[in-house]
Amino acid sequence: MTRSKSIAFVLALPWLSTLVVFWLLPLVISFLMGFTDFRLLVKEFQWIGLANYRALLSDRDFLQALKNTFIFVFGTIPVTTVLSLGMALLVNRQFKGRGIFRATYFLPSITSMVVIALIFTNLYGRGGYVALLANLVGLTPPENGFLYDSSTALFSIMAMDVWMSVGYYMLIFLAGLKSIPDELYEAAQVQGAGTIRQFFSITLPLLKPVALFILVINSIKSFQVFVEIFVMTKGKFDTATAVYFIYETGLTTGFKFGYASAAAYVLFVIIGIFSALWFLLLRRRQALW
């Protein structure tokens, strides 16, 4: 190793050591733990092979949590992506007060999720603002509030999540829009392409890398949804998601670390598959749109 490489290695050592101790090592340990019946309070544990994974397949609570997670992911990602793209297109135009709009849309993204969740818990509550709005438009809100009803609780949390994330993804789309050269639009205009044609033939194809980035990070984030559930419903009223299930199994009732680790790895694999899927879909030569 040359002297400069040695110095670089030494300089990287503090970061590398934390990576190994606090990230890689727990990752390996929890993977191994998934094959044991390890419970935090019990001093002895056994290697039980795939028993945890088999049990998960027939665990109603886990399957319900996975179902809720998928509803959350497939319900929020398309809406968030389309809305954030639409808003990015709007605030990309030249108009007075554009900066204020951008900042306002982005504000929820930099606010603590706990704070937002607490505010929305009140908004969704009995006699809360959302119930009043529902009454105004002739809808009947759930009697005990939106979060205390299985038919509305998860969708209410999803709506809040979309509201919160849309500004952040708007900003990323906006950066993507800024990187598209104006010459392309000018050339298209000269050749008689209208706004819609320009959008589908120039804007959307050139935003593909940005869209991929957004889809991947939004998928990962949505599969890991936890804080909203923890603060707003504690997983009740059919809102328990996969990460909430892992938390409950591993860190509250019974402290079943082995079982919770297995569930975590199931989620890990699902997230991996989805991320790979997005890459494959968007790397195809034929345009997705």
Add this chain to the structure above:
Amino acid sequence: MKTVGFLFSVVFLFSLEVFSATTIQWWQFWTDPSIKPTITEMVAEFEEANPDIEVKLTDLTWANGHEKIVIAFASGTGPDVVELGSDWIAQFAANGHLADITEYIVDDSAEFQGWGMATYQEKVYAKPWILGTRVLFANRDLLVRAGYDSIWVPITWNELKQAAFKVHRLGPDIYGWGSNTAEKHRLYKKYLPFFWSHGAKIFSDDGKYCLLTTEKAIEALRFYKELHDSCGYVADQRGIEDAFLDGKIGFIISGDWLLKRIELENRRINLASTLIPGLRYPGTSFLGGEFLAVNEASEHKEAAVKLINFITTPENQVRFCKANRSANPSSIKAQKDPYFSSNIHLQTFIKQIQSARHPPVNPDWVYIEDAIETAVEDALFGSGLVAEPLRQARIKVDKLKSR
């Protein structure tokens, strides 16, 4: 000369070891400004009375205290003395984390209530400190408006149901009954008083059979559901209490913390408190409490027990209850203090504890509790059925037993 110096050093070091104070760690949950100074004072007095013992106090919160204790015990870094909720004792004791203190409590066992919750397989693992039960609170103004006498309170299920219905009919924003939403660790505590008051049991006397599907258990859930469906104001415990204190609810089941809220927040409510109604009077309420236990791995068990005995003396319990507005000291002598008899609501709690029951002392209680809670949740907020959710709960409990 060198030998003299060496001997002197040995004697000096030895004396340091002998005369240095033993340090014990105590983890406890009372962080509220109204009670923390009392805890600190009691510790200071203990240290003064026992100069050879130093106490290091660590505060826990209810939000994550249980997790912290579990992790500390699992990693071998648990404190010498730890405050435990009654539901947790069996879990820790069964896994060998708590010291058997049976021999230390022989002398005063008759002086305290609550030993049943601290006893696992005939060994005592903790000392009862402050007990907790729930009573029925009523808004007297609403009862009078509904046509009842100004001193009337319900003592049977039917009376409670009729009164709740009448109150519910008083107006659009008035409810007869405060009904908990699907809140973990709370909902089952509201059902069990009706369950027990009706004579139902979770397990048979020999502990072999789960009895969650008996006719009495089903009827109790049906009754609770009727109150919930017909006149329930559904919210979390805090929300129910807020609405009750705002004069919107006729009846709620709550603990002594409600009295503290009324006093500290200077709330004006014409309050009535009475024992939990049953088919026969009085009904059975839920019993829990705070216990002090010694870590099995502690190297200072005697000092730890000394601290526990000091904190739980009748005098210190009265002092604690006065500061915290608690209603149920575990010490029988403390219960007779004029502080409790001078307040009609505190008296209700003292009486209720005589007919209160604690859940089975079982290391798997967290799962059993979860099964019961899921059944109640399903009956109230899910399928709406009563017998089937209890059957599902029994299946879960039977599975646990067959492990």
